[in-house]
Amino acid sequence: MAEFSLTLNEDQQQIRDWVHQFAADVVRPAGHEWDEREEFPWPIVEEAAKIGLYSFDFFAQASMGDPTGLTLPITLEELFWGDAGIGLAIFGSGLAAAGIAGTGTPEQVVEWAPQCFGSGPDDIKLGAYCVSEPDAGSDVSSLKTKAVYDEAKDEWVLNGTKAWATNGGIADIHVVTATVDPTLGSRGQASFIVPKGTPGISQGQKYQKHGIRASHTAEVVLDDCRIPGRMLLGGKEKLDEKLAKAREGQRTGAKQPAMATFESTRPSVASMAIGIARAAYEEALAYAKERVAFGKPIIENQAIAFMLADMITEIDAARLLVWRAAWLARNGGYTNAEGSQSKLKAGRVAVWVTERAIQIHGGYGYTREYPVERMHRDAKIYDIFEGTEQIQQLVIARAISGLRIE
Numbered sequence: 001m002a003e004f005s006l007t008l009n010e011d012q013q014q015i016r017d018w019v020h021q022f023a024a025d026v027v028r029p030a031g032h033e034w035d036e037r038e039e040f041p042w043p044i045v046e047e048a049a050k051i052g053l054y055s056f057d058f059f060a061q062a063s064m065g066d067p068t069g070l071t072l073p074i075t076l077e078e079l080f081w082g083d084a085g086i087g088l089a090i091f092g093s094g095l096a097a098a099g100i101a102g103t104g105t106p107e108q109v110v111e112w113a114p115q116c117f118g119s120g121p122d123d124i125k126l127g128a129y130c131v132s133e134p135d136a137g138s139d140v141s142s143l144k145t146k147a148v149y150d151e152a153k154d155e156w157v158l159n160g161t162k163a164w165a166t167n168g169g170i171a172d173i174h175v176v177t178a179t180v181d182p183t184l185g186s187r188g189q190a191s192f193i194v195p196k197g198t199p200g201i202s203q204g205q206k207y208q209k210h211g212i213r214a215s216h217t218a219e220v221v222l223d224d225c226r227i228p229g230r231m232l233l234g235g236k237e238k239l240d241e242k243l244a245k246a247r248e249g250q251r252t253g254a255k256q257p258a259m260a261t262f263e264s265t266r267p268s269v270a271s272m273a274i275g276i277a278r279a280a281y282e283e284a285l286a287y288a289k290e291r292v293a294f295g296k297p298i299i300e301n302q303a304i305a306f307m308l309a310d311m312i313t314e315i316d317a318a319r320l321l322v323w324r325a326a327w328l329a330r331n332g333g334y335t336n337a338e339g340s341q342s343k344l345k346a347g348r349v350a351v352w353v354t355e356r357a358i359q360i361h362g363g364y365g366y367t368r369e370y371p372v373e374r375m376h377r378d379a380k381i382y383d384i385f386e387g388t389e390q391i392q393q394l395v396i397a398r399a400i401s402g403l404r405i406e
Contacts, residue, residue, distance in 0.1 A: 001331045002067035006323070008074065015062070016074050022053060023082025031083030034214035035374055040170065041086050041214050042124070048090050049121040053079075056114040059094050063268075064101070069330035073271035073322050080275030084378035085214030087272065092166040092215060093117055096127025098265055099175040103191050104233040112193050116173050128171035130162035130220050137164070138391045140177075141186040145222060147178035149236075154229040156192060158222040161204060164385070168218040169203020172196040175233070176222065180243065187246040190239050193231040200225030211377035265386065266339035267326040270346035273382040274319050277350040280357035280375040281311045287361055287370075304360060311353045318342070318349045337392075337399035344392035347382035354379045 008016065026047050034041045048054035062072040080087040097116040101109050116127025136142040145160025158178055162168065174194040181188030194201050204219025229236060285308055288299035298304045325342040328334055354376035358365035365372050383389045397405045 002069075002327070004324075004327050004331075005068070006320075008070065009068075012066075012068075012071055012074055015071060016078055018051075019053065019075050019078040020081070022048070022051060023079050023087075027079065027082030027086050031086060031214075031371065031374065032368070034083075035085055036213075036368075038208065038213045040167075040216040041089050044086050045090055045124060046121045049118070049124055054090055054117060054124070055120070056097065056117040059091075059097060059117065060113075063094070063098070067330060069267070069326035069328075070323055072268050073326045076268055076271045077275040077278065077319075080272040081279045082275075083214070084272065084276050084375070085212040087275070088166065088212050088215035093125075093127035093171075094268075095129040095166065095265060096171070096173055096175045099129050099191060100173075100193070100233065102264060105235055108193070108230075108233060112173060115195075116171075118172075125172040126167045126170060127173045127175065128165050128167040128169075128220065130165045130168060130174055130176045132162065132164045134161060134163045134219075138388055140189075143177065143179050143189060145176065145178040146182070147180050147190060147192060149180075149229070150226075153226075155226045156229065156232060158192065158194070158200070158225040158227065160222050162220040162222070164207070164217060165220050167216055168220040169206075170216055170218075174201065174220060176220070180239065181246075184243065184246045188243065191233040192227060193233065194222070194225060194227055198225060198227060210380060211374070212381055263334075263339055264329060266343040267322050267329060269382065269386050270318070270322045270325070270342040273343075273346040273350035273379065274315060274322060276375050276379050276382075277311075277315050277318070277346075277353040280354040280372050280379075281308070281315060283370070283372050283375075284308060284311070284357040284360040287364075298360070307356055307360065311356055314349045315353060318346045321345050334399070337396040340387070340392040340395040340399075343382075343387060344389060344396070347379075347389060347392075350379035350382050351376075 026044060030041065030044055045054055052058055062075055076091060079090065093116040097113045100113045115125055118125035131140060133143055133145060136144065145158065145162065148157045150157055158176060160178065162176065175191055176194050177189055177191045179188055180190050200223050202221045204221045206218040209217060232239060288304050288308060289297055291298045321342040325338040328338050354372060357372040358376055361370055361372055364370050367373060394405060
């Protein structure tokens with residue numbers, strides 16, 4: 001077990017500075033353009049691949065190779081300090097890789113997780129994690145996408161529509177959660193690998209979003225989509241055993257695939273929100289020092305200075321929750337839903353801080369001339385995706401009470 005410390009080791013400091021430099025030199029200058037274009041920023045991802053930031057090796061090292069659990073949150077905070085939409089374009093494939101690593105066999109992880117990233121700037125690949133549906137977002141027990149096993153051909157046949165999928169339809173690897181036995185609710189679900197080019201998978205509508213507009217988000221349609229039996233993550237023997245226990249009313253010990261993935265990634269998602277909040281705070285602080293009103297810089301007014309004091313305090317508090325959760329995830333696990341606590345706090349802080357940043361900028365903050373307007377739009381999704389604010393409250397309440405609170 002690693003010792004919990006707020007002091008970053010030398011490697012972590014170097015990674016933080018390396019990513020921050022890339023965010024400052026490449027990501028931030030491109031943020032406005034790609035937000036306006038609402039297109040996937042392929043040239044920026046290529047630049048990230050050139051330096052090794054967009055690669056499975058780096059993702060694996062940062063997420064699984066660090067006993068402290070802090071390297072990935074540190075990386076994401078710096079990258080999303082640059083721009084959230086581009087940051088999600090660079091690290092959106094990580095959720096699919098995490099889904100494969102969380103439920104796949106060792107052989108499946110070795111084969112498929114690297115294919116979520118590709119092998120370099122000349123071979124960029126994307127991963128997409130497909131869980132939500134038009135009528136099933138937070139309620140994952142209500143997924144209607146079905147997976148039926150064709151024993152004669154050893155194939156799974158998938159039918160349904162997935163919604164809100166990052167990289168959906170343009171990804172090389174889709175990780176799809178589907179219902180195998182509808183009578184068992186979330187206990188009757190499994191996850192599958194669907195490679196690009198598989199007959200029966202296509203992109204539905206591409207969403208026009210409020211924020212994170214450089215990140216591609218779309219529906220994924222599965223129409224009699226056939227995949228080999230080996231594409232079932234975890235294997236059929238393990239699935240059959242889990243289903244048999246569930247039908248007998250026994251506890252399987254296995255978590256619902258999507259929830260297991262989201263639980264492990266919540267501190268990372270929370271660190272993205274902190275990056276946005278920190279960027280907005282820094283913009284507001286600089287503006288308050290420069291902007292003169294009534295004969296003096298506006299930061300000399302308590303109304304502005306105290307607002308900034310609260311902003312940095314909230315950001316630092318949220319970061320501490322994230323670091324604690326990230327460390328616990330790698331060293332013994334959560335006891336009181338600390339991952340959800342970090343996501344809940346960071347999402348709220350990002351929305352509140354970016355709104356305050358606009359207020360400090362006044363009318364200018366409401367225009368696209370200043371980046372705080374974009375940061376505010378980007379922040380709101382962190383109250384919604386990978387578990388809404390209310391879902392995080394529910395998870396925490398159940399953890400602290402030991403009761404099935406509805």
